[in-house]
Amino acid sequence: MDLQVAPPLGTLRPLASTHHRPKASATAAPSTSSSSSAESLKPRPRLPRQPHQSPVPRPRPSLPALCAAIERHAAAGRHADALDVFRLARAGAPFTPLPLATYHSLVAAAAALRDPGAAAAVAWHMESSGSEMGVYEHNLVLAMYLRCGMLGEARRVFEGMAERNGVTSGVVMGGLVDRGRPRAALAVFREMWAEAGGCGEVARPRAVVVAVRAATAAGSVPAGRQLHCCVVKMGPCDDDGDRYLSCALLDMYSKCGQVDEARRVFDGMAPHQRTIVAWNSMLAGYVLHGRSEEALELYHEMRGSGVDMDQFTFSTMLRVFGRLGLLEHAKQAHAGLIQRGLPLDIVGNTALLDLYCKWGRMEDARNVFERMPKRNLISWNALIAGYGYHGMGDKAIEVFERLIAEGIVPNHVTFLAVLNACRFSGLVDKGKRIFQLMARNPKTKPRAMHHACVIELFGREGLLDEAYLMIRRAPFTPTANMWGALLTASRVHKNMHLAKLAAEQLLAMEPEKINNYVVLLNLYICSGRQDDACKVVETLKRKGLCISNACSWVTIKKKDYRFFFKDSLHPQCAEIYRKLDTLMKEIKEAGYVAEENELLPDIHPDEQNISRAYHSERLAIAFGLISTSPCTPLRITQSHHLCRDCHKIIKFLTKVTKREIVVRDGSRFHHFRLGICSCGDYW
């Protein structure tokens, strides 16, 4: 065999001084030294081969040389190379026992690669070699089997062990956590802790870290706190152990919903112990609990502290920027990542894609998607959902069909995204077809949210009977979302009978949800049932529930400005109203005719009596227009649905001012551009 062409050997170094475990190897393998074979493992300069010269066959390297190569590869983390050399050593040679140190390396390599085939081969070789297997070796093999998911083999080793120690328990605990049995792992720890008399050598930091991981996986704060007490009881250990322990505790508190406790652990860490993982975990904790502002603050602190940020930091921060609407920050972070030569991983790319989707920058989102070196279902779902809620239903369906054509199996999130896309774009037939496709597969049986989505789709098209049938035929008790969808539809199409039926059902199901009262109240007023309306108001008073005022926000230079109906609080109030009056004149000249009065479902009736001319969204837009330079797109967020008149006005405004206006109302995004809205007037 020509060793030069065997891939793993191309990276081998000479046997000389760099051997990481000379003692173990030398004692376990007292075979003859063969420096000439060792020399043959040196990387050789690649010389251009003469066409007429046949390669000179090289001698097979000696066993000690191969063993040394295995150990070196494994120590350097080149696990696949280590196993390749092992295969090479066995190929065509009679069975020869290897030194124990080489077996250690091979077991570690098979475990790291989670390769059951290699694990079986290595274990067989090791057992056949007649080497003396102590607790150390058994622990290693046990860990390897667990990592490779070979549970039967793991049990056989565990049961056959003459001696077990703290490491054995740690290994078993890790295996249990990985197999989704964190409580069983915690039981092992408790046993171990009791045996050690509450502390001592057995409860070493690594075992406690595994136990904390188990508490995290079990979502158990009491178990996590108990472990925290154990850590305090144990007192400080070495720097490395302390670092891992703090990090595991931080993660545990944060994933168990105690993010402030997590922050205390973080603050309690010595600055030199705050590794990038600790910072990232803390950031992730804030993101997990929707505390984006604090994540941003921590990120600034992180930049100031000089920590070397990694891909993980950027991926997490892209989500934060997305939530805070800081597109420029996101772009800068992305540029910084490229500058550092760090590729954006699949998570980061998906976060970026999602961010562009949320900003309605669908072309940018698509570019990110197409350039991703690897995609998964989450990336596909993000893009489909993005097209959907920005009113590009056809594009969403195109991507969905491509996903199916590529043989990817959609899940319930994919279906929700594509059904929502049909809903937002009024694509009834396609929505029906997709719902049927979903129902045909037992693995993707439509859930309540999919039903609610299709009910809305039917409802908005005026197919109220079909919508109501969907509720009656649902194979489970209809949920509040489903009744809510029917309510919206029947209200829009002025079917008061069905609307009241749905509203009453909804109120019975969620008596504390204030919006249900507002909807019912407005319905009673609309249908002239003043007595019933008064009863609703009384109920609200009795329950101490208060309907909050509808408001709109406009974001200008990273700052939010809030407006209420007929607001006069803003210092530039006079200017805003003047601008609004001018704008109204301009759009009237362009053909705008006011829509007839409409009672909004989610606004207090008293507020609706105020002239629509000063709806909060109009004030926010007028302020946005006078506070930004021409061509700057405006972003408005509001607490309530857009009324038909405001929707029409904004369409005209984008035509006369040539501005792009994005409104996120109580249920969706509206992208207004040159007189057209992305919702296609369905909302």
Next chain:
DNA sequence: TTAGGGTTAG
């Protein structure tokens, strides 16, 4: 002085 140890997306 060694086997078991930490963070992410729809």
